[in-house]
Amino acid sequence: MFDPVSAPASRNASIKNTPVKITDVAAAAGVAPMTVSRVINTPDRVSPDTTARVREAIDRLGYVPNLIAGGLSSRKSRMVAAVVPTIAHPMFAGVVQSFSDSMRQAGYQVMLSICGYEDSDDEALFRAVLGRRPDALLITGSGYSPAAWQMLIEAHIPVVEIWDVSSRPIDMVIGFDHAQVGGEVAAYFLVKGHDRFAVLAARDSRAMTRARGFNEAVTKAGAAVVLDQVMPAPSTIAAGRDGLRALLPFLDQRCAVFCSSDQLAFGVVTEARVQGVPIPEHLAVCGFGNLEISAMNEPPITTVSLEGVGTGRSAAAFLLRRLAGEGPRDGDRVQVPFRIIERATS
Amino acid sequence: MFDPVSAPASRNASIKNTPVKITDVAAAAGVAPMTVSRVINTPDRVSPDTTARVREAIDRLGYVPNLIAGGLSSRKSRMVAAVVPTIAHPMFAGVVQSFSDSMRQAGYQVMLSICGYEDSDDEALFRAVLGRRPDALLITGSGYSPAAWQMLIEAHIPVVEIWDVSSRPIDMVIGFDHAQVGGEVAAYFLVKGHDRFAVLAARDSRAMTRARGFNEAVTKAGAAVVLDQVMPAPSTIAAGRDGLRALLPFLDQRCAVFCSSDQLAFGVVTEARVQGVPIPEHLAVCGFGNLEISAMNEPPITTVSLEGVGTGRSAAAFLLRRLAGEGPRDGDRVQVPFRIIERATS
DNA sequence: CTGAAAGCGCTAACAC
DNA sequence: GTGTTAGCGCTTTCAG
Numbered sequence: 251m252f253d254p255v256s257a258p259a260s261r262n263a264s265i266k267n268t269p270v271k272i273t274d275v276a277a278a279a280g281v282a283p284m285t286v287s288r289v290i291n292t293p294d295r296v297s298p299d300t301t302a303r304v305r306e307a308i309d310r311l312g313y314v315p316n317l318i319a320g321g322l323s324s325r326k327s328r329m330v331a332a333v334v335p336t337i338a339h340p341m342f343a344g345v346v347q348s349f350s351d352s353m354r355q356a357g358y359q360v361m362l363s364i365c366g367y368e369d370s371d372d373e374a375l376f377r378a379v380l381g382r383r384p385d386a387l388l389i390t391g392s393g394y395s396p397a398a399w400q401m402l403i404e405a406h407i408p409v410v411e412i413w414d415v416s417s418r419p420i421d422m423v424i425g426f427d428h429a430q431v432g433g434e435v436a437a438y439f440l441v442k443g444h445d446r447f448a449v450l451a452a453r454d455s456r457a458m459t460r461a462r463g464f465n466e467a468v469t470k471a472g473a474a475v476v477l478d479q480v481m482p483a484p485s486t487i488a489a490g491r492d493g494l495r496a497l498l499p500f501l502d503q504r505c506a507v508f509c510s511s512d513q514l515a516f517g518v519v520t521e522a523r524v525q526g527v528p529i530p531e532h533l534a535v536c537g538f539g540n541l542e543i544s545a546m547n548e549p550p551i552t553t554v555s556l557e558g559v560g561t562g563r564s565a566a567a568f569l570l571r572r573l574a575g576e577g578p579r580d581g582d583r584v585q586v587p588f589r590i591i592e593r594a595t596s
Numbered sequence: 597m598f599d600p601v602s603a604p605a606s607r608n609a610s611i612k613n614t615p616v617k618i619t620d621v622a623a624a625a626g627v628a629p630m631t632v633s634r635v636i637n638t639p640d641r642v643s644p645d646t647t648a649r650v651r652e653a654i655d656r657l658g659y660v661p662n663l664i665a666g667g668l669s670s671r672k673s674r675m676v677a678a679v680v681p682t683i684a685h686p687m688f689a690g691v692v693q694s695f696s697d698s699m700r701q702a703g704y705q706v707m708l709s710i711c712g713y714e715d716s717d718d719e720a721l722f723r724a725v726l727g728r729r730p731d732a733l734l735i736t737g738s739g740y741s742p743a744a745w746q747m748l749i750e751a752h753i754p755v756v757e758i759w760d761v762s763s764r765p766i767d768m769v770i771g772f773d774h775a776q777v778g779g780e781v782a783a784y785f786l787v788k789g790h791d792r793f794a795v796l797a798a799r800d801s802r803a804m805t806r807a808r809g810f811n812e813a814v815t816k817a818g819a820a821v822v823l824d825q826v827m828p829a830p831s832t833i834a835a836g837r838d839g840l841r842a843l844l845p846f847l848d849q850r851c852a853v854f855c856s857s858d859q860l861a862f863g864v865v866t867e868a869r870v871q872g873v874p875i876p877e878h879l880a881v882c883g884f885g886n887l888e889i890s891a892m893n894e895p896p897i898t899t900v901s902l903e904g905v906g907t908g909r910s911a912a913a914f915l916l917r918r919l920a921g922e923g924p925r926d927g928d929r930v931q932v933p934f935r936i937i938e939r940a941t942s
Numbered sequence: 943c944t945g946a947a948a949g950c951g952c953t954a955a956c957a958c
Numbered sequence: 959g960t961g962t963t964a965g966c967g968c969t970t971t972c973a974g
């Protein structure tokens with residue numbers, strides 16, 4: 251039965267591995283490997299009797315099917331990749347979490363790539379990701395090199411870009427116009443009668459786009475931006491507190507500040523309390539993201555709300571629809587609605 | 597051009613795929629597939645001349661090597677799995693982020709599995725994870741079924757359990773004793789002269805273990821726990837504010853409250869300000885996790901600090917050492933140090 | 943330094 | 959229902 255000379259046998263008998271494989275199960279159950287495969291993947295096409303024998307063998311041997319091998323054969327990895335700049339930010343954490351939940355329910359594993367805010371070598375990044383042959387891809391919008399863009403196109407898998415609208419969408423999009431957000435916050439402040447403004451934005455292209463949109467709208471209205479400060483990304487509460495201190499010299503008159511995230515806004519509001527700056531009478535504050543910290547702070551903080559969890563879930567739904575074989579259709583490019591939630595700081 | 601009879605051709609020529617493969621590159625460069633493989637994986641063993649020709653072909657064809665196929669052959673997936681209950685909590689987000697960074701630098705992709713706080717079907721979970729044949733595994737400590745435990749053992753891959761010490765460690769451990777944390781917080785409060793206590797803990801086994809440790813130490817000291825409230829997991833600021841309101845009836849006398857997370861503690865402190873409860877004179881508060889929100893709040897919140905980022909990085913280092921071929925050694929079971937950071941709320 | 947042969951563990955496709 | 963054959967795209971191994 252056992253022939254020490256034959257190479258394959260010696261390989262199997264080697265050092266430590268106990269990689270029970272489909273042939274082992276098949277042998278133990280007295281069936282062909284294909285039958286084991288059917289028991290696992292299409293149980294209704296196997297007789298109850300055989301199924302029972304195979305199941306027993308699987309359990310007894312502790313067989314865990316090698317999905318990698320199966321994927322190579324079936325050309326489906328049942329893995330999807332998600333590329334985000336960070337998960338330290340609650341926004342992206344929420345997106346990844348809900349995306350992952352939805353995909354896992356559908357039997358997909360998520361490969362997570364955290365790429366940072368600096369667009370370093372996106373080609374290398376996508377090569378590493380696409381090399382694993384994910385069945386689909388979620389990426390955080392726009393700003394890749396042409397070569398990277400080309401790679402994504404040529405991967406021929408469903409792709410959903412989130413968080414930003416793109417001028418050259420690859421496939422599906424769930425995003426919004428960051429400049430427009432800034433513009434609407436400015437409009438909101440202007441309507442409330444403000445005429446002196448400040449911006450605190452993290453050094454992150456989207457945050458700075460929001461700031462730009464804000465600045466442009468303010469300037470167009472003939473009002474002044476007295477301070478436009480860029481903070482390190484990802485933004486922190488500490489940076490917000492610093493920001494308020496930087497703003498202090500300008501607070502001889504009433505002012506409204508737009509922060510590129512709720513963390514910054516919370517820092518501003520907290521430091522304002524310490525410094526005795528009355529909010530909203532003397533300083534109005536608007537954040538971005540509608541995190542719990544802005545809703546549950548005292549005073550609650552005015553902010554821009556987006557459907558963050560919704561984005562992850564929608565992205566999953568988009569991809570799953572495609573993976574189920576449906577083609578592209580209208581409505582694959584979605585503008586995430588946002589709105590200003592007025593609270594006590596403005 | 598199109599011949600419906602020849603099966604292989606029709607397969608390749610079919611619908612959408614442009615899967616450039618190693619044989620295509622080899623043909624284009626006039627070498628054997630193996631040489632292409634060498635150019636990619638062991639460039640120093642190929643002549644500069646050949647390398648140049650192959651590189652050119654790779655670039656021209658836009659070849660992205662199929663790492664899945666390579667992995668099947670080499671029996672290394674260069675993927676590692678990370679199983680955590682959530683990434684919505686900054687603690688785990690930090691761990692995953694730093695773990696992912698370290699692994700990615702070493703050429704590994706992270707497969708993320710978010711399992712939730714309810715230990716539902718851990719066997720199915722691990723089957724899905726191990727089926728992808730990760731080269732190594734990070735999991736969030738303890739509490740699996742014997743069958744699941746067995747699966748992990750039989751996978752014969754390096755495993756690191758984080759966040760909790762385990763009574764039956766699978767392999768490596770980077771964790772701490774949650775009951776001990778609770779005990780030390782109690783001791784800290786007792787030394788400060790407190791004799792009436794409360795606990796707010798999320799419905800999560802680790803958080804409740806911390807609460808239990810706290811309660812036991814308090815009781816042993818002959819002091820009273822006037823309120824021991826379980827909150828929904830994951831914990832929120834809102835739950836903390838609710839918690840303080842639940843505590844109000846007991847605040848006729850001085851009291852010290854231990855919260856199972858900084859979010860809860862922040863909620864308590866914020867609501868206390870609203871309700872006019874003086875902190876720390878009338879109510880002392882200690883959180884857990886040392887998130888930015890506790891350090892940067894006004895007043896800054898006393899809390900328990902752990903090396904969260906360090907955990908992710910250490911876990912990666914542990915696994916990478918094993919993946920590099922080193923065997924187990926002393927020091928593979930690490931107690932994460934924690935300490936109470938005294939701030940203005942106690 | 944380069945190539946040819948033989949799989950990795952599984953499943954699609956086609957018999958029976 | 960079940961088995962057989964032939965790969966999936968790569969790398970291991972061994973031969974030159």
